[in-house]
Amino acid sequence: MSLKKATAIILLILLIDQVSKIYIKTHFMLGEEIRVFDWFRILFVENEGMAWGAKIPGTYGKLILTLFRIVAIGGIGYWLWDSIKRKSSRILIFCIAFIFAGALGNIIDSVFYGLIFNDSHRQVATLFPEAGGYGTLFHGKVVDMLYFPLYNGTLPEWIPIWGGQYFTFFDPVFNVADSAISVGVVLLLIFNKKAFPKK
Incomplete structure (x- = not known):
């Protein structure tokens, strides 16, 4: 796959990701929800940290996380460029492009959204x-x-540890960028032998 095609994939994912985020941010209050189906909802939340809302504690935690993400995206970008240069398999370049686009999409939020948007609490x-x-x-x-709450309900009492507790599957709320990263990683795992053929 050429650099031009990989760039087109990245730009398309970034466009969908940023348009969807800007639309949600400028049309929804924090916590507002639209039920599309019982198993799929549009729910506006903001994530201050890593996946599943995890944070690095302390005054500089957010700054450290954002700088780490920028360094990581530089490494992924080099991996993509090097894979194209070496004429690696199409599936590998495709997957790296998805992972790069997803990581870059979330970095844009972390770096710039605090400057270009006001607060979403009650407005x-x-x-x-x-x-x-x-x-x-x-x-x-x-x-x-x-948000895809595929199952909501109380677990049967016979299940060890969690029996009798209310349970939601799948609970995390995510975005297009997260989806792109997940798709890239899952495809790499599924097509591992094609992505990294033995010479």
Whole structure:
């Protein structure tokens, strides 16, 4: 796969990701939800940290996380460029492009959203508000909105540890960028032999 095709894939994912996030941010209040189906909802949440809302504690935790993400995206970008240069398998380049696009999509939120949006608590945020954003450079929150609660209910009593407790599957709320990363990683695992053929 050529660099031009890989770039087109990245730009398309980034466009879908950022358009969906900007739309949600400028049309929903934090916590607002639209039920599309019982098993699929649009639910606006913001993620200050890593996957599943995990955070690095401390004053500089968010800054450290954002800088780490920028370094990681540099490494993924080099991996993509090197794979194209070496004429690696199409599936490998395709997967790296998905992972790169997803990581870059969430980095855009972390780096810039604190500057370009105001707060979403009890109000719909404004893009480029006159009074300034809710945060500073590198301190933005990642916008998530895709929620698939495929099962909601109380688990049977006979299940060890969790029996009798209320349970939701699948509980995390995510976005297009997260989906792209997941698709890239899963395809790499499934097509491992094609992605990394033995010479």
